Amino acid sequence: MQLEQLIKNRRSITNYDTSKNISFEEIQALLDIAVWVPNHKMTQPWRFILIDGETKKQLGELHGKTGAKAAATPEEKEKKAEALKNKITEVPLWIAVVVEEHPQMKFREEDYASASMVIQNFSLLAWEKGIGTIWKTNALLENLEARELLQIQPGERNIALLQVGYIGKEPKAKRRIPASDRITILK
Numbered sequence: 001m002q003l004e005q006l007i008k009n010r011r012s013i014t015n016y017d018t019s020k021n022i023s024f025e026e027i028q029a030l031l032d033i034a035v036w037v038p039n040h041k042m043t044q045p046w047r048f049i050l051i052d053g054e055t056k057k058q059l060g061e062l063h064g065k066t067g068a069k070a071a072a073t074p075e076e077k078e079k080k081a082e083a084l085k086n087k088i089t090e091v092p093l094w095i096a097v098v099v100e101e102h103p104q105m106k107f108r109e110e111d112y113a114s115a116s117m118v119i120q121n122f123s124l125l126a127w128e129k130g131i132g133t134i135w136k137t138n139a140l141l142e143n144l145e146a147r148e149l150l151q152i153q154p155g156e157r158n159i160a161l162l163q164v165g166y167i168g169k170e171p172k173a174k175r176r177i178p179a180s181d182r183i184t185i186l187k
């Protein structure tokens with residue numbers, strides 16, 4: 001696919017074709033390419049946690065337990081917890097993108113910017129292979145039990161929970177404001 005088409009066609013995907021299995025090896029190969037981003041001081045502060053199987057199930061249960069806390073009745077609580085759990089377990093693969101938190105803000109921001117580029121690279125590379133992604137920033141990012149389950153260390157920040165799976169249904173593209181409407185030329 002031409003780069004322009006790839007960039008424009010990529011959508012955030014939440015509907016997956018589960019008849020095909022995601023291979024860890026393929027994901028690892030895509031991530032190996034995705035990390036070729038600009039990176040000030042070459043800090044390369046990221047790591048990637050691939051979440052499947054029993055860990056995904058436990059993450060789902062945690063999502064259910066925490067998200068359903070405020071339900072009015074025990075029945076509602078159970079129903080909500082089950083729905084929230086399924087939101088996690090029905091995704092073929094999750095990737096937590098974890099970035100070391102530099103004590104200085106300048107470096108933290110630079111590292112976050114570079115890691116975001118890695119995520120975009122990965123999303124485009126995956127799209128080319130028929131694999132969809134969506135970047136999720138839900139409550140699990142900062143949940144202490146989730147951090148423990150995912151073995152995220154003190155001083156590390158989970159910046160993204162990426163859902164990954166073969167593309168099922170593609171949503172319609174949301175309109176982009178042309179950059180040309182937002183360009184100021186100063187001569």
Ligand SMILES: Cc1cc2nc3c(=O)[nH]c(=O)nc-3n(C[C@H](O)[C@H](O)[C@H](O)COP(=O)(O)O)c2cc1C
Binds near residue numbers: 010135136137138
């Ligand atoms: C930093 C970041 C965080 C996001 N967090 C969420 C999220 O928590 N939930 C969600 O549904 N989408 C999330 N998205 C995806 C956006 O909603 C999506 O990219 C946007 O609607 C445009 O759709 P498209 O990616 O299909 O073009 C996030 C995207 C970014 C870049």
